[in-house]
Amino acid sequence: MSTTRTDLTTAAGAKAPRRRRRRSNFTKKDRAVLFGLVGLPTVLHVLFVWVPAILTVFLSFTFWDGIGGVKNIHWAGFQNYHQIFTLYDAFPKALRNNALWLGFFAFVPTPLGILLAYFIDKNLKGSKFYQTAFYLPMVLSLAVTGIVWDYVFRTNGLVNSLLGNTNSETAISWFGDPHKNIWVVLGIASWRHIGYVMLLYLAGMKAVDPSLHEAAGIDGASDWYTFRRVVFPSLRPVNVIIIVVTVIDSLRAFDLVFIINRGRNGLELLGVLVYENIFGESSRIGWGAALATMLFLMSIIPIMVYLYQTFRADD
Amino acid sequence: MVTGKKTALAHSITTVFLTIFGALWLVPILWTMYQSLRPYGEVLKYGSFSIAKTINFQNYYTALVQSEMWRYFINAVVVALPAVLLTLFLASMVAFVVSRYSFAFNIPLLMLFTAGNLLPAQLVFIPLYRMYLAIPVPHFINENGVLYDTQLGLILIHVAFQMGFATFVLSNYMKTIPKEISESALVDGASVWVHYSRIMLPLLRPALASLGVLMTTWIYNDFFWSVALLKTGNKRPITAALNNLQGEFFKDYNLLAAGATLAFIPTLIVFFALRRQFVAGLTLGSTKG
Numbered sequence: 167m168s169t170t171r172t173d174l175t176t177a178a179g180a181k182a183p184r185r186r187r188r189r190s191n192f193t194k195k196d197r198a199v200l201f202g203l204v205g206l207p208t209v210l211h212v213l214f215v216w217v218p219a220i221l222t223v224f225l226s227f228t229f230w231d232g233i234g235g236v237k238n239i240h241w242a243g244f245q246n247y248h249q250i251f252t253l254y255d256a257f258p259k260a261l262r263n264n265a266l267w268l269g270f271f272a273f274v275p276t277p278l279g280i281l282l283a284y285f286i287d288k289n290l291k292g293s294k295f296y297q298t299a300f301y302l303p304m305v306l307s308l309a310v311t312g313i314v315w316d317y318v319f320r321t322n323g324l325v326n327s328l329l330g331n332t333n334s335e336t337a338i339s340w341f342g343d344p345h346k347n348i349w350v351v352l353g354i355a356s357w358r359h360i361g362y363v364m365l366l367y368l369a370g371m372k373a374v375d376p377s378l379h380e381a382a383g384i385d386g387a388s389d390w391y392t393f394r395r396v397v398f399p400s401l402r403p404v405n406v407i408i409i410v411v412t413v414i415d416s417l418r419a420f421d422l423v424f425i426i427n428r429g430r431n432g433l434e435l436l437g438v439l440v441y442e443n444i445f446g447e448s449s450r451i452g453w454g455a456a457l458a459t460m461l462f463l464m465s466i467i468p469i470m471v472y473l474y475q476t477f478r479a480d481d
Numbered sequence: 482m483v484t485g486k487k488t489a490l491a492h493s494i495t496t497v498f499l500t501i502f503g504a505l506w507l508v509p510i511l512w513t514m515y516q517s518l519r520p521y522g523e524v525l526k527y528g529s530f531s532i533a534k535t536i537n538f539q540n541y542y543t544a545l546v547q548s549e550m551w552r553y554f555i556n557a558v559v560v561a562l563p564a565v566l567l568t569l570f571l572a573s574m575v576a577f578v579v580s581r582y583s584f585a586f587n588i589p590l591l592m593l594f595t596a597g598n599l600l601p602a603q604l605v606f607i608p609l610y611r612m613y614l615a616i617p618v619p620h621f622i623n624e625n626g627v628l629y630d631t632q633l634g635l636i637l638i639h640v641a642f643q644m645g646f647a648t649f650v651l652s653n654y655m656k657t658i659p660k661e662i663s664e665s666a667l668v669d670g671a672s673v674w675v676h677y678s679r680i681m682l683p684l685l686r687p688a689l690a691s692l693g694v695l696m697t698t699w700i701y702n703d704f705f706w707s708v709a710l711l712k713t714g715n716k717r718p719i720t721a722a723l724n725n726l727q728g729e730f731f732k733d734y735n736l737l738a739a740g741a742t743l744a745f746i747p748t749l750i751v752f753f754a755l756r757r758q759f760v761a762g763l764t765l766g767s768t769k770g
Contacts, residue, residue: 192673193672195672195673195674196672196673196674199672199673199674199677200578200582200673202574203574203575203577203578203673203677204574204575204578204579204586204590206571206574207571207572207574207575207644207648208575208590208593210571210637210640210641210644211593211594211597211641211644211645212593213641214605214609214637214638214641214642215597215600215605215641215642215645216593216597217608218604218605218606218607218608218609218612219600219604219605221607221608222604222605222607222608225607225608232611282499282502285495285498285499286499288495290492290495290496290499292496292499293499295503296499296502296503298756299503299506299507300502300503300506301752301756301760302506302507302510302749302752303506304763305698305702305745305748305749305751305752305759306510306702306745306748307701307702307703307704307720307744307745307748308702308704309702309704309720309721309723309724309744310702310720310723310741310744310745313513313723313727313737313738313741314509314510314512314513314741314745315509317509317512317513317516317529317734317738318508318509318512320734322528322529323529324508324512324529324530327528327529327530328530332528332529332530357505357506357509361506362763365760365763365764366763366764369760369764389491414599417601418601418602418603420602420603420704420705421704421705424704424708425704425723425724425727436603437601437602437603440603440607441603441709444606444607444610445709451607454607455607457603458601458603458604458607459604461601461603461604462600462601462604465599465600465601465604468599469596469599469600472595472599473592473595473596476595476649477588477591477592
């Protein structure tokens with residue numbers, strides 16, 4: 167990246183006197199324009215994203231029913247966290263489901279996406295068609311995805327029809343059975359995730375130096391061996407991004423379970439619990455904020471990894 | 482000869498594998514579309530897994546006209562169009578400064594934007610919801626006089642969030658534009674504003690197009706923010722409105738199938754018409770340009 171930097175002066179770390187000289191080249195109007203160009207978007211972003219995020223962390227240490235004004239906020243210390251860990255039945259379920267989501271995503275759709283990219287990259291007949299098919303779910307919203315798959319898994323849906331029992335009493339209830347529904351949802355979420363992994367991978371593979379392929383080919387290595395030993399390691403940046411995307415998506419999961427059954431009865435997720443604590447029957451801002459803060463703490467690691475990976479070369 | 486056989490075998494394995502997966506990918510969509518073309522009464526009688534005796538667009542007509550679904554499409558446009566344009570405009574401004582000038586804040590600022598885009602929405606929305614209830618707006622925007630439950634509020638949060646991603650992508654793209662172009666502009670005595678608006682902005686067009694397609698799809702597909710920040714069902718864009726329609730149509734699943742199909746058709750059209758831009762947008766953001 168450092169080679170593609172196109173700054174007009176030397177790197178950002180230039181000595182202070184140099185910078186001062188540089189800045190003095192700006193007219194007053196230029197300086198005002200620069201200030202506006204950076205300032206306006208930054209204020210909007212910070213005010214609507216970062217300020218609320220930090221306030222949430224603060225609120226997680228308070229009691230607030232959300233009905234009274236800001237005056238009704240009382241300091242709570244770690245009590246919200248303590249209560250969530252000891253009293254909140256849905257919390258361990260949500261935690262387990264989020265962990266399951268992450269584990270499943272890491273071991274099933276992500277490798278499958280990579281495998282599909284490997285197959286598509288061979289450019290066999292019809293691979294354009296398959297590629298389009300795999301990309302399709304990415305343009306569907308998760309809400310639509312939930313509805314579309316409902317037609318497949320509902321009591322009288324496609325799967326039960328194929329299994330030969332669509333009786334509302336005895337047929338398998340794929341979304342209603344708390345032991346089955348999370349797996350069905352994970353399958354549906356994968357349907358969407360695989361295409362994205364594949365897309366990232368195909369783009370990465372196109373960028374791999376073809377001479378690496380040729381060299382391996384001359385050495386008599388098989389396609390699969392070349393992929394595993396040559397292409398895969400050279401795609402380390404893409405791999406890191408895929409890991410980050412997988413972790414963040416697993417933590418952010420919300421829409422799909424919300425549209426299926428509002429995240430109840432086996433489909434509890436941290437993201438839904440936050441929502442339920444704010445808009446549900448009992449408005450417990452403190453609990454919602456504490457849950458959101460936990461989500462935040464868990465997202466910090468992948469976010470840092472992503473930033474490190476992305477900006478490392480620039481420094 | 483042996484290797485030839487081996488390749489042939491590998492090819493057929495690949496084909497079988499791709500065919501199975503390809504079917505898995507298309508069947509749910511096609512199945513829903515099939516249900517949407519059938520009257521509910523017939524499905525009730527023969528089951529959903531049956532050969533249709535009647536195929537028509539009655540459900541589409543009912544959903545769009547009688548249930549007034551068209552309103553939600555207008556809502557979607559009213560939200561997505563300004564949100565995307567504003568995001569691209571603001572993001573291109575920041576990207577321009579951090580990629581064309583050497584300020585000490587460049588990298589930290591880019592990091593702030595990029596990290597902000599990756600934060601979970603749930604972390605942001607509790608105080609944001611209270612803020613929206615407290616921020617006054619003129620009564621012609623919202624009769625309750627606050628930002629909550631307005632499409633303007635929804636637009637603002639989309640812009641604030643998506644800007645993080647767009648800034649990152651655009652600054653990467655801008656770094657690939659030769660610096661000689663900027664240098665010659667400066668020699669000619671161009672001001673910062675002219676440098677941005679007349680020289681760099683036109684060069685950004687391909688990246689803006691890709692990002693625009695991608696972000697339109699994302700904002701169109703948004704569910705969380707629309708549900709959380711718009712209380713009035715009639716104000717919600719189509720994707721979030723599906724939540725209400727699900728309740729309203731739940732007695733008639735074939736009608737809901739038509740509703741869902743109507744909701745995703747625009748994104749399919751965009752995808753097929755502008756696939757290159759869509760894919761380019763996604764790749765621009767992940768791997769460095």
